Amino acid sequence: xxxxxxxxxxxxxxxxxxxxxxxxxxxxxxxxxxxxxxxxxxxxxxxxxxxxxxxxxxxxxxxxxxxxxxxxxxxxxxxxxxxxxxxxxxxxxxxxxxxxxxxxxxxxxxxxxx
Amino acid sequence: xxxxxxxxxxxxxxxxxxxxxxxxxxxxxxxxxxxxxxxxxxxxxxxxxxxxxxxxxxxxxxxxxxxxxxxxxxxxxxxxxxxxxxxxxxxxxxxxxxxxxxxxxxxxxxxxxxxx
Numbered sequence: 001x002x003x004x005x006x007x008x009x010x011x012x013x014x015x016x017x018x019x020x021x022x023x024x025x026x027x028x029x030x031x032x033x034x035x036x037x038x039x040x041x042x043x044x045x046x047x048x049x050x051x052x053x054x055x056x057x058x059x060x061x062x063x064x065x066x067x068x069x070x071x072x073x074x075x076x077x078x079x080x081x082x083x084x085x086x087x088x089x090x091x092x093x094x095x096x097x098x099x100x101x102x103x104x105x106x107x108x109x110x111x112x113x114x
Numbered sequence: 115x116x117x118x119x120x121x122x123x124x125x126x127x128x129x130x131x132x133x134x135x136x137x138x139x140x141x142x143x144x145x146x147x148x149x150x151x152x153x154x155x156x157x158x159x160x161x162x163x164x165x166x167x168x169x170x171x172x173x174x175x176x177x178x179x180x181x182x183x184x185x186x187x188x189x190x191x192x193x194x195x196x197x198x199x200x201x202x203x204x205x206x207x208x209x210x211x212x213x214x215x216x217x218x219x220x221x222x223x224x225x226x227x228x229x230x
Contacts, residue, residue, distance in 0.1 A: 040222055108157050
């Protein structure tokens with residue numbers, strides 16, 4: 001089954017404790033992206049990757065890191081989480097890095113930072 | 115800068131009635147427009163898109179959307195609503211970037227309630 005998977009689905013952590021949210025897709029998609037969803041704000045892009053070893057900042061990259069060492073994986077790293085990073089996070093992938101392709105979304109990771 | 119507006123936080127309709135979820139956009143150049151739906155505790159699912167061509171676009175689950183360039187709108191419609199259509203709907207516009215990639219700008223979302 002074609003899908004985007006994320007782990008963990010739920011995470012409660014404390015301020016400053018490094019964490020990684022994994023994202024993997026099995027569709028051989030070139031383009032991957034991370035979003036955060038906050039009430040009333042829709043989804044905002046954190047980082048995106050056009051292909052292996054190619055990543056760039058989205059609209060809200062502060063406090064986050066990403067890497068793209070393999071085509072299928074695109075982990076999101078929070079080196080020192082803070083309470084304002086409490087949010088619902090989605091990973092997404094798209095066939096290619098051109099504008100006309102729709103995105104496929106993972107199930108989401110709900111993160112709480114206390 | 116590209117932007118998307120969904121003027122209604124919530125839309126209520128009775129089952130069997132037609133539904134419309136509104137979306138307006140602001141872009142420079144040709145717009146690439148998308149609708150996604152989010153069911154509770156799920157990720158977003160693609161419904162339909164407008165890239166070029168016919169202004170009336172048909173998508174999944176009986177939904178359609180009409181692209182109106184003069185009004186810069188891309189409203190989502192369905193002739194007969196189902197209770198199972200109750201969900202959060204997002205309009206999005208694709209913003210091409212200089213490096214050949216793109217950024218997707220989402221509206222704030224509209225919650226649709228369909229009452230039996």
